[in-house]
Amino acid sequence: MATYILPKFGEIRFSCPHCGALAHQYWGATMVKWLKKDASPARWGIDELKKVYEEQKELDPKERFSDFEKLPEYIEAASGKIMASRHREDPYSHLIYQLDVSKCDSCEEIALWMGDKMVFPAVGPSVFANQDMSRDVRKLYDEAGAVFSTSPRSAAAMLRLALQVLLKELGGKGTNINDDIDYLSDNGLSPQLVKVMHSLRIIGNESVHPGQISVDDDPSIAEAMFRLINEVIEQLVTRPREQEELWLMLPENKRKPVEKKINKTEK
Ligand SMILES: [Zn+2]
Incomplete structure (x- = not known):
């Protein structure tokens, strides 16, 4: 995937929320007629x-x-x-304060900024969701994307919920995130992914309760959560699927002896 630079107020180069290209941005003030x-x-x-x-x-x-x-x-x-x-047009016009426009040099589409937040288009910071994301997780992921620009805090809470649904799909009970992460950890989840899941859990929690992490003050935290959810799915769903697909492409007479050996060692 190409480098992604989070759209940020006043920056002259970021990934376009419309076309995804890392492009130069022109800025403009808005005037009312x-x-x-x-x-x-x-x-x-x-x-x-x-x-x-x-x-x-x-x-x-x-x-x-x-x-x-x-x-x-x-x-x-x-x-x-x-x-x-x-x-x-050159009519009499009046400046609207705190409402600005950025225009992508690549696709010429515009984004609207209220204060220092992008309010249009309503898209998440991470354009691409992993194709193996289930429909239920995807729904929450997209909802998080829609509110991200105006409320990174709401996006973080939504992504925590997405993790909860994902954990259930991965074999957890779906009632307590902590227990579900422990369950996967006991069943061979790598320590690295255990950390990623706890990060998602902790940031999500802090976003709804007053805590030490202020997600609204630093949108890059919520932005990272979008990437981490994709990372979890990549490692736990996509890679095993691809590995299995490759394995099944082999002729059966080549697979059989290996499967026999594996079954022996598992016993
Ligand atoms: Zn563009």
Whole structure:
């Protein structure tokens, strides 16, 4: 996997929350152009806009709407996309404090920042979830991803819950995380992974009870949790699966003698 750099307010280079590329970021302030008194923001239907565009295309350029050039992006935006216009306008406008925009140099998509937190898009810090993650764990993992930018603390609590579900899938009882980690530890889990699981447990706990670790002050802690959950699945689910798949690719007459030997030593 390519290097991942957590999106951070004011940084000019980080992994894009849209395309995942480690790319240069342009920053912009947001300005508001107030509408007339009692006016509401316009929202055009996408089909309506497409129809108008087709009609306008047939006309002599001199007879087209003044914002004909903007119709393609009106259509794009009408699909619900939050995006920056490619057309410059110079109206009277007023700066919105504490709301800034970053734009990815690679895909040109924008992210919105409120204070120093990214509020759009709502994605986790780790774009890729391990493909062997079960549906139940994945649901919690994605939920954690959706709240990560606004509340790393909630993400940490959610990931602790994901670990609890994962432990149950790995043979634990699913009632007490500590007992389940002990159970796996007694059954040959490496000390390194025991530490990883306790880290996830402890950080998750501290995020819901006042403790010594402040996850909101240091989002990199919650960010690490996303990677660690993936690491646990990689080692305990993906690798055994790949090893077994490779083993089953061998001809049976080659496997049999080895399996016999293994069974003997296990007895
Ligand atoms: Zn991008």
